[in-house]
Amino acid sequence: MSDLLHHLNAPQLQAVTLPPVHALILAGAGSGKTRVLTTRIAWLLATNQVGPAALLAVTFTNKAAREMTARLTAQVPINVRGMWIGTFHGLCNRMLRAHYREAGLPQTFQILDSGDQLAMVKRLQKNLGMDDEKYPPRELCHFINAHKEQGVRAAQAEVYDHYTQQRVDFYAEYEAQCNREGVCDFAELLLRSYELLQRNEPLRTHYQQRFKHILVDEFQDTNRLQYAWLQLLAGGGAKIFAVGDDDQSIYRFRGAEVGNMRDFEAQWCGDNIIRLEQNYRSHGNILAAANAIIQHNSDRLGKNLWTETGAGEPIRVFEGYSDLDEARFIVEEIRSLVRDGVPASQCAVLYRSNAQSRVIEHELFTQAVPYKVYGGLRFFERQEIKHALAYLRLLGNPDDDTAFLRVVNFPTRGIGARSLENLQAAAHQMNCSLYNAAASLSGKAAQTVGAFVGLIERLRNETAALPLPEIIEHVSEVSGLLEHYRREKEGQERLDNLNELVSAAATFIDAEGVIGEHGALADFLAHASLEAGEHQAGEGQEAVQLMSVHAAKGLEFDVVFLSGLEQGLFPHENAVNEGTAGLEEERRLMYVAVTRARQRLYLSSAQSRMLHGQTRYCVPSPFFSEIPGELLLRLNHTRTPYPASNRQADTAGGWDGSASTVAGWRIGQSVEHAKFGAGVIVACEGRGADARVQVNFGGGAGMKWLALEYAKLTPL
DNA sequence: TGGGAGTGCTTTTTT
């Protein structure tokens, strides 16, 4: 037990050993947040205050949940299998599986991932004859999800004009269709679990009495519904131990409400606020920069990171002539760092948007530096995997129209669009699933679709007694999936992945044991939806790590390159257009990025950048000026420009009629305007009296078109 | 049915 608490600092110790009270732990970057959370759990168990069943610990990602479980197992000799440790979605899924009847769900209900949801929306839209240009499917998905995340059902949704009326009506249709098919989207898992607890008094009392301690990770990322769910569960006296950092709230765009922290502070936790401000990760200069940046935000709960480590190196700043030049600089630095013994995997290149990775990847590739890119397609999102899973879903739940349509004609079985239209019409009329409507078809479609239904029936019978991995093998073979990919020219990788799916199922069985009386299939499918699997990147390998700033949250590296620090890119212009709230979130993102670095931080920008197929001329990010100058070491202009011949140089008179010079002004030139201040010319147009230039004045005035005849510009 | 051409979009992302 003393071992448990031995290495904690004073505030950490205080947090870990709090009596049973609601508490908010404000944990700065690198302050030992996860450690405090798991040690708190371990301490509660080790001191016999509660048993494992009385604890609920919730995270946002499966990775975080796994890490917590692993650390806990190392700290206390306890079987964590029965404990409620998991993601919000995972725990809600667990609750709904356990009480599917009370929740009004079929026992084998399937989970729609975002892609499935989008497909469902498109299909429904078509069936309802809804204009998909006026009502873009993605926007409808967002509309539905946003409502669910606010706890609002279609019946309660506010309608203020025809446009919302249409969307609310659609939301109602969507709900009805999900219920017919017996499927839940992600937000539905949460909302339905919440409603179940709210409406079902015995169940609510059961869980309220069972859980004595509720521990929440990354509390700043909770949305309204998640917060309400926690409050409901804690309604019977359980104590909420919430760990979070309002300065690292970077998911506002997907519904996270930092306001939950304030509310929790005001309504729940009273004076039980503990700040973890000692940082064990970064050198002093890096922390000083981070603190200086975040101080420009308003309405913070307030926190100041400090470290016992020395100031360390200055922050290196580089301004490239172009994105290519910037990339070349980064890769040269990395090569020299690696020569000096820094592991490549301890070098990370971060960027605001994924599109920026291309140039850097290209340069790394050219210089033969191994690298890994995070982000992109994940295992369970691959086409061949989704196909195989669709067959499996149909075995468990034939009413799953999304799965039905995905594979009814894959591999091709001569079932064309006409047949499917007829089938959908029939299903609509009979108010039943496509699968069940198949029998009512006539003509050729009756044969082809009938054969497909026969195939599914046959597969279901043949696999009834098989273990899960063998079910998957059998279904992949008999459905023709394997044969299809064997014939395909580039099919080997897909075959490998299907093999991998079989292994994944075997691993799953071993790890989880067979849960649920209906066998492992439904559990495995839920697992596949809830945990889409690893991104391509493999951790720990000797490769430079490339990722977006968002993806870097929670990670740390010896050396961090933060690239593309330009007005409009970081902070992103879309965010800036959202006003102060948008800009402040960008600033938090900047804060997250900076605090990823342990020893050395590079901040780089480019004067011109290829974006959406066009060269853009850029002004350095306003975030530069928020860092005290004495922390910075400017490396600019110590090198010669990257040879222009390596990319076509700007020549006067663009092919599309635009110009790169006009009346003596040229793109890229720095200018000063009496009213707007300093800026850079980013575009030229017209001639004579019509001559205009577009100038980027950065944070102050933004982009402006100026008529040269009137505007008073002076070269800088 | 499948591929080739044409069109439009483009911040961040977990479950």
Add this chain to the structure above:
DNA sequence: AGCACTCCCA
């Protein structure tokens, strides 16, 4: 520029 998606034709 690059990618996803749609549409149309052989």
